[in-house]
Amino acid sequence: MSLLLRYIPLGLLALLLWVLIRRRAYTACPWFFAYVAFGVVAGMARLAARLSIMRNPVIYTGTYWITEAGYDLLGMLVMYEVLRVALGNLTRAWWARLIFPAVLVAGIGMSITRANVVPSRLSGIEFYIAVGEIAVRFVQVFVFAGLVTLVPLLGLKWRQYPFGVATGFGLYATVMLLTTTKFSDFGTRFKLLWGWTSLVAYSVAVLIWIWFFSVPQKAQTPSSELSAPSPGDLKQYKDALRRMR
């Protein structure tokens, strides 16, 4: 795979970062903004390490695994943010706070079970990072599919930032879980297919984020800058209340 194709997602991420800054999305989704900014920096660090791979291959391996751990951590925090924003307006029930820990435990459990079923060639810290990565993928699919299920059930508006973030991650995570589950049957061809699928899926995910963030999001709560209702509005309101009694 040529170096240019491999770094298409980096270019798209840089474009997304620009869109996020323009939309001031760092106030609405700070962890997602941090994730994208980290993605750009990590991508550039990997590119620099790859260019110097002839001189010292350890630098690239080290950079790869350190940035991968960063992606895992931020991916988890973004999912926490998505759930907090999406469910925060819906319910104040005590059990709503338990949803994310439950999803996290389920994701980690699934990943550890999978690691036992399909033994990994990795060892040490790299093994734990890979297990963490699969756990994040499970969490992303759980959160995405759960939120999408709520759209028809509760009549939620689907075109809002948290749903966009969840959709991008959900699509990428679904494809990656599918490839790691199914493509392992392909044997030696697996690595090449995995690389291509990962590249295309991640690029599509970034395009989804760009599309969602390309339109400004309307304020959900009444703004404090709004003027008070006019006397006419108030009269209509009072009349309606009187009729209801």
Place this chain on the structure above:
Amino acid sequence: MFSIIFTWLIVAWGALSCIYMLRCAWTRFPKRDVDADDVIPFLYPVDVSLAESLLDPATEFEFRWKLSPPQFREAQRKRMRLYLEVTRRMAHNATVLVRYADAEKNSPDPRRASLASALQEKAIEVRLYSLLAGIKLRFSLLLRADILNSMPVLAHLRTAGEIDGLQSYGALKTAAAAFVRLPPDEIESLTRNL
């Protein structure tokens, strides 16, 4: 084996969600904008006083006192089915209002947009309550909790997910009356139908 089946189920759930979102994006689903004329004829009247009496613990005690245990269980099942119908209607009306508010949410008038947001918030609260209360009621009816002689007390369904159903529905009615632009007589039929 269990892990593989579970992984495939999760992947299938994720894939179906992707298809649903694609459909939403492709068809701009729900497509049709609902205007004020589409609101009243599509509402199902909700008898709030009936709902109040179904959730009233005193009425339930009265039933328990007057009827024999089998008669009480039968009456209680009927009351549960009736309340299920009430929550279904509440959820339906909330959906109609959500769609109407959606069409107005992009209004250039900030006050209209803000009222639309408030109406949507209330409608979603009502839908969430209806969903949770409906699940509880369906489970109780399905599992025939009466066989174990431990009928769930309907009064406990006043709140579900820490949402007071009737209070939220009342707030939705108020928000709808303040938001919908209709002549006074039609406003009256709106509040009557809700």
